[in-house]
Amino acid sequence: MKYARLTKEQLEEMHQEFINFLATQSITADEWEKIKKEKPEAAEEELDIFSDLIWEGVLNKVEYLEHFSPNQIFLFHISTATIELIAIKIENEAIDITTREGYQWLQTNLMDDAVNIYTSTRAISVDRNKDIFALIKQGANITQGELYAFFQNVVKG
DSSP states (O other): OOSOOOOHHHHHHTHHHHHHHHHHTTOOHHHHHHHHHHOHHHHHHHHHHHHHHHHHHHHHHOOEEEEEETTEEEEEEEOSSEEEEEEEEEOOTTOOTTSHHHHHHHHHOTTSTTEEEEEEEEEOOSOHHHHHHHHHHTTOEEEOSHHHHHHHHHHHO
C-alpha cells in the first residue's frame, strides 16, 4: 500500500465508486460478499488498491496545503517541480493562532516584531504525490490557496 487505507466513513461515502471499481475487475456484489467471508486478506488488498487509487486521484490535483499550529502557519504551493513554502511564526507564546482571537491578532498585527515570515523552495522528489501525502500525514490540509496568495503578496510587499 502506497498511501493509507480510506476510513470506514470515507469508504461509505465512496460506496458507488467502490462498486464501479469492483465492476472493473468483474467482481459482483455476491462475489464481493463471498471474498470478504472466505478470503479476508484478498478483500483487504482490494480495499488497499482502491484507497491508493482514490488518493492518487486526489493528490494529482493538489496545488496548495496549509498547516496550522498554535504559533506557526505553513503554507505550501506545490507545482510539478517545486514545493514553495511561506512560514509564519509568532514569537509570542501568549498568542495561539489556532483560536479565533489569536488569528485575529495575527491579522491586525502582521507587521509586529513578534511575527516572522519565512519563505523557501525545494525541488519535488521523484514522487510528487508521496511528498504531498507526507505533508498531509503531518497535519496539512488541502486548500484552494487563498491564504498562500495573500501572504505571497505580503512577502513581495
